[in-house]
Structure formats: C-alpha cells, structure tokens
Amino acid sequence: MGIQISPSILSADFAHLADEAAAVPTADWLHVDVMDGHFVPNLTLGLPIVESLLKATSTPLDCHLMIEDPDRWAPAYAEAGAGSVTVHAKAASAPVRTLREIRRQGARAGLALNPAEPVEPYADLVGEMDMLLLMTVEPGFGGQRFLDLVLPKIRRAREILDSREASVWLQVDGGVSDETIERVAEAGADVFVAGSAVYGAQDPASAVESLREQARRASNPTT
Numbered sequence: 201m202g203i204q205i206s207p208s209i210l211s212a213d214f215a216h217l218a219d220e221a222a223a224v225p226t227a228d229w230l231h232v233d234v235m236d237g238h239f240v241p242n243l244t245l246g247l248p249i250v251e252s253l254l255k256a257t258s259t260p261l262d263c264h265l266m267i268e269d270p271d272r273w274a275p276a277y278a279e280a281g282a283g284s285v286t287v288h289a290k291a292a293s294a295p296v297r298t299l300r301e302i303r304r305q306g307a308r309a310g311l312a313l314n315p316a317e318p319v320e321p322y323a324d325l326v327g328e329m330d331m332l333l334l335m336t337v338e339p340g341f342g343g344q345r346f347l348d349l350v351l352p353k354i355r356r357a358r359e360i361l362d363s364r365e366a367s368v369w370l371q372v373d374g375g376v377s378d379e380t381i382e383r384v385a386e387a388g389a390d391v392f393v394a395g396s397a398v399y400g401a402q403d404p405a406s407a408v409e410s411l412r413e414q415a416r417r418a419s420n421p422t423t
C-alpha cells in the first residue's frame with residue numbers, strides 16, 4: 201500500500217468539519233479522534249458526528265477510539281461505515297473478540313498502544329489486526345511534542361510484523377510533522393497521522409503532499 205497520510209480532524213475547525221475534510225482531497229484517510237473524557241482527559245465527538253461526516257466526505261474514516269469499554273462501542277463505528285476502527289489494548293477487556301467484531305462489520309481493525317506500552321505482548325495478535333497504532337505522544341491532545349523514545353519500539357514493531365510476514369499497517373500518531381516524519385518513516389512506519397502539521401498549515405492539501413513526499417523518500421532512500 202505504501203505511505204499513507206491520515207490528517208487528524210482534532211486540529212480542524214469542528215464547526216466546519218465537512219469543509220475541513222474537503223480541504224485535504226489527497227489524504228488517504230481522515231483520522232477521527234473519539235475521546236470520552238475518561239480514558240483520556242479530553243472530550244471530542246462520537247457516533248452521530250461520525251455518521252454525519254460519512255455523508256459529507258468520500259475519504260474513508262480512520263476512527264481512533266480513545267474511550268473506555270471499546271468492546272461495547274467499536275463495532276457500531278464499523279457498522280456505521282468507518283473504514284478503519286482502532287481500539288486501545290489497555291482499554292479493551294476482550295481485544296481479540298473486539299478486533300474480530302470490527303472486521304465482521306466490514307472495517308479494518310486496529311490496535312493502539314500508548315508510548316509506555318511494549319509491543320512484544322501483542323506479537324501473537326498480529327493475525328487479528330489490520331493496523332498497529334503506536335502513539336508517539338500521550339493520547340488526549342493535538343499539538344504535543346513527538347516522543348523520540350518511541351522510535352526503538354517502532355523499529356521493533358516493524359521487525360515483528362516483517363518476521364511474521366503480516367500485512368499489518370504500522371501507524372504512528374502524535375507530533376508527526378516536517379521535522380519528525382523522516383525519522384519515523386526510517387524506523388518503519390507507513391501510516392502517518394498528522395493534526396497540527398496539516399490543519400495548522402496555510403495550505404492543508406500541500407502539507408499532506410509534503411509529508412507524503414518526505415516519508416516516501418525516507419522509507420525508500422534510493423528513489
């Protein structure tokens with residue numbers, strides 16, 4: 201699939217979400233941060249807004265659930281039509297069942313790990329997921345500084361996925377920008393969430409293309 205860019209609407213203008221989606225026509229995904237004020241100390245949006253967004257854009261939605269009890273709620277996002285639904289390993293009490301249910305409802309299933317959570321305990325779950333999301337900030341807010349300490353884990357995750365020949369995308373989320381994307385791509389990530397670097401730019405569409413180009417060059421330095 202190659203490099204993919206998923207602009208996070210957390211940094212967009214929530215009063216004009218349809219326009220904000222239209223502002224990034226070449227994005228591969230729109231990253232939708234669902235936060236419940238419990239799993240993370242911030243409250244954003246839920247299923248009704250996702251349903252409205254699905255009607256307003258043809259860009260597939262990459263829903264990142266930062267909520268308690270994702271086992272209960274995740275399948276509904278998949279059923280509504282999200283292209284990808286990601287749950288946090290720490291929040292899910294039955295991650296295998298939930299990932300299977302997301303797939304059964306027709307979406308790609310993602311598992312997310314916070315910066316301090318190791319990847320090794322989840323190595324045997326790679327067959328159950330379509331995407332592994334490694335947070336490169338503590339979840340909850342946009343505009344935070346990228347945590348370099350996650351880079352070795354990104355490399356480790358890439359090794360695990362490659363050694364198992366798993367066609368699982370490796371997504372990174374938090375602090376991805378022109379300054380950081382090259383080293384994240386070199387470490388082996390292939391799906392990049394970027395909020396402030398896209399929606400804080402004068403021209404969000406160009407920002408998407410600039411990030412994509414830098415990641416492409418860094419992941420394939422001979423081209």
Ligand SMILES: O=C(CO)[C@@H](O)[C@H](O)COP(=O)(O)O
Binds near residue numbers: 338343344
């Ligand atoms: O999930 C989150 C934050 O919890 C992210 O999706 C942020 O929205 C990314 O924003 P930037 O760090 O790129 O500004």
